Amino acid sequence: MTTGLIGGVGLTLLQVYDQGPGPDGVKAGCAHVHGLTDDAYFGVGGEGAVELHDLENGFRSVPISKGTFVQFPPWTLHRSVSHDGLEVLAMMGNQGLAERGDARVFFGGAADADPERYDRLKALVAEGSGGALERRDRSAEAYVELMDQWHNDRPAYQASLERFFACHHRTIEATPDLAAWRDKGGSEDASAVGSVGQWSASDANQTYGMCGILRQIESLSAG
16 A cells, blocks of 8 residues: 555546355455556445555455545555445546556456457456456456465465566557556646545446446535
């Protein structure tokens, strides 16, 4: 986790997938990573957790309930988990950079070695809610293997993270907008969210994201 508020903040209401458990028995989103984008969650309802993995600290699970704030830096593999209807205000740095390509879903080694397979799995969400949950399930199957490595084979766990992060490094290098943003040193815009009292979001703006159902914040007002 990091100190200091992320800059260039984009706000989204996130309802973590709660329709049913995945193949690992957990109600959760897809495990994924951002290479250039800070991320933060502020709990607004329900209970759950965010599971975090990075090369320095390994695995940890941070509980989230109403009023919890957790922030983590780029190159943190993360998965949102719902125990009881978890809903968070998701705050992402750099005004939606992740939606422009700075994200990679964890589907395991076979998908990392086969770009066509990876793209096919990632695109399942285009089929709507059923496709979003199938994509979640395929990620969960790989995530089970990662967690088994964490508990039983730390060198293999480290190697899996390094392989996965290297794949996203290559994506950034191959995406001109992302590479140019990185080479400029990123955004220094420190948009303030501390004074926000109320927000509104429309169901018409609802999408199926990696973590759950997303509703983009459309307006803000002090309250």
